[in-house]
Amino acid sequence: MKLKDNFYQKVYDVVKKVPFGMVTTYGTIAEHLGAKKSSRLVGYAMNLSHNNIEIPAHRVVNRNGLLTGKHHFNGKDLMQKLLESEGHEIINNQIVNFEKVLWKPKHTSK
Numbered sequence: 001m002k003l004k005d006n007f008y009q010k011v012y013d014v015v016k017k018v019p020f021g022m023v024t025t026y027g028t029i030a031e032h033l034g035a036k037k038s039s040r041l042v043g044y045a046m047n048l049s050h051n052n053i054e055i056p057a058h059r060v061v062n063r064n065g066l067l068t069g070k071h072h073f074n075g076k077d078l079m080q081k082l083l084e085s086e087g088h089e090i091i092n093n094q095i096v097n098f099e100k101v102l103w104k105p106k107h108t109s110k
Contacts, residue, residue: 007033008045014105015046018059021086022103023095025063032105039063047072058082065098 014029026039026046035041042060049055050072058079062068070079070093080090089096 007035007038007041008048011042011045012049012052012055015049015055015057015060017105018056018103021088022101023059023061023065023083023088023098024103024105025061027063028102028104029060032107043069050074059086059103061095061098065095065102067093067095 010033011029014032015024018024026042027036029042030036030038033042046057046060046069049057057069058073060069067079067083067090070077073079073082075081080093083090083095088101095101
């Protein structure tokens, strides 16, 4: 259980760095953390983060820019509304011009 909690905290640390007006993906976070095949685990971490206002969970979408986690937010279309408030256009639950707003964390030397 401790190992999973540590991974989740690493996920949250990355998500907190996603700039306003940008988004990232579950897979991008997993790859950055050295766990390329763990995008589903990143999703589980994000599902538990929605009550923490310090974690901008709305900025994490699937690899195609779809708002696949939107049903985990309180309130109707809250994820979409938060993204729109940051300047994103959403059509059919997908971010328009997704490639232009995709943020990838930079690896830093340890």
